[in-house]
Amino acid sequence: MKRVKTLPFIVSSQPTKVEIRCCGCKSLINSDQLRLGVWEYKSSSWFHCACFWTNCYYRNHLWGVDGNTLAELVDGFSGIAPSDKSRLLTDASSAPSIGRRKSGSKFEIPYEGSEGDGDYELDDNTFDLTNLVCCSVTKVQTNLHVSIRKYFIPRGRTCAKPTKYGISLNCEQWNKLELQVDDINSAIATTQKTLKDKEKEKDKKDCKDKNKLPGKEEFPDWILFSLSWKRRVGVFASGEEVVVDIREFSEEKTFSESDRGIRLKPDQWKQLQENINNINKSLRKLS
Ligand SMILES: [Zn+2]
Numbered sequence: 422m423k424r425v426k427t428l429p430f431i432v433s434s435q436p437t438k439v440e441i442r443c444c445g446c447k448s449l450i451n452s453d454q455l456r457l458g459v460w461e462y463k464s465s466s467w468f469h470c471a472c473f474w475t476n477c478y479y480r481n482h483l484w485g486v487d488g489n490t491l492a493e494l495v496d497g498f499s500g501i502a503p504s505d506k507s508r509l510l511t512d513a514s515s516a517p518s519i520g521r522r523k524s525g526s527k528f529e530i531p532y533e534g535s536e537g538d539g540d541y542e543l544d545d546n547t548f549d550l551t552n553l554v555c556c557s558v559t560k561v562q563t564n565l566h567v568s569i570r571k572y573f574i575p576r577g578r579t580c581a582k583p584t585k586y587g588i589s590l591n592c593e594q595w596n597k598l599e600l601q602v603d604d605i606n607s608a609i610a611t612t613q614k615t616l617k618d619k620e621k622e623k624d625k626k627d628c629k630d631k632n633k634l635p636g637k638e639e640f641p642d643w644i645l646f647s648l649s650w651k652r653r654v655g656v657f658a659s660g661e662e663v664v665v666d667i668r669e670f671s672e673e674k675t676f677s678e679s680d681r682g683i684r685l686k687p688d689q690w691k692q693l694q695e696n697i698n699n700i701n702k703s704l705r706k707l708s
Pocket residue numbers: 443444445446447448468469472
């Protein structure tokens with residue numbers, strides 16, 4: 422089902438005639454004060470900026486995000502004063518990590534709905550890659566981005582909304598990805614073969630010494646493709662699947678993975694390839 426896409430968060434410093442009460446501290450917000458809010462049940466809940474980071478249920482979706490992602494997730498971000506923008510960026514990067522709702526692997530967030538039970542807020546420039554991952558073409562000021570992102574289903578809702586987990590590619594990086602699709606697919610085939618060979622070897626070993634405990638699993642190394650100086654596409658085996666990981670690597674920690682990125686399962690990678698023409702159509706339309 423198609424719906425108009427609304428961003429999950431909203432920011433404003435526009436004076437209002439009506440009184441706005443902060444959902445955090447319950448006191449009034451001065452009418453011209455910068456306020457940060459979240460859309461819930463078709464209405465907005467507003468907070469003082471400081472109260473947002475301590476009280477808003479969805480605050481962790483904005484923690485640690487960069488300017489581009491803020492613009493993608495927060496309605497009105499491009500319209501606020503530069504000083505307010507940098508304040509938001511500082512707040513987002515310095516927000517406390519205590520109470521962050523994370524579980525399992527470093528790159529996974531707990532979904533509040535079961536997979537596939539909700540609608541995505543799809544517009545003409547957003548493409549479903551299945552299992553709560555979407556690819557959307559967005560324009561921030563004059564810059565076009567291809568954003569591949571995890572979605573989540575908010576409490577009590579059936580419509581999925583974007584999270585901060587994912588990566589926003591500029592056109593140059595997107596073109597590089599597109600040019601390397603065949604090579605990436607060859608890497609997937611190679612990795613799959615290695616994985617199968619290892620399985621066979623393991624089976625043989627298991628027959629030989631049944632009583633021996635299985636050793637630590639060894640997986641083939643990542644095969645890397647470059648999108649930019651810091652951004653890589655990695656192909657590697659994760660469990661029994663071969664995944665495609667598009668990620669930014671941090672400079673400080675000798676190119677360790679940052680959490681700005683997305684790990685695509687085989688079906689999602691297939692969906693992305695099938696949507697290449699649509700994505701390029703959207704890029705042309707918005708440019
Ligand atoms: Zn407040």
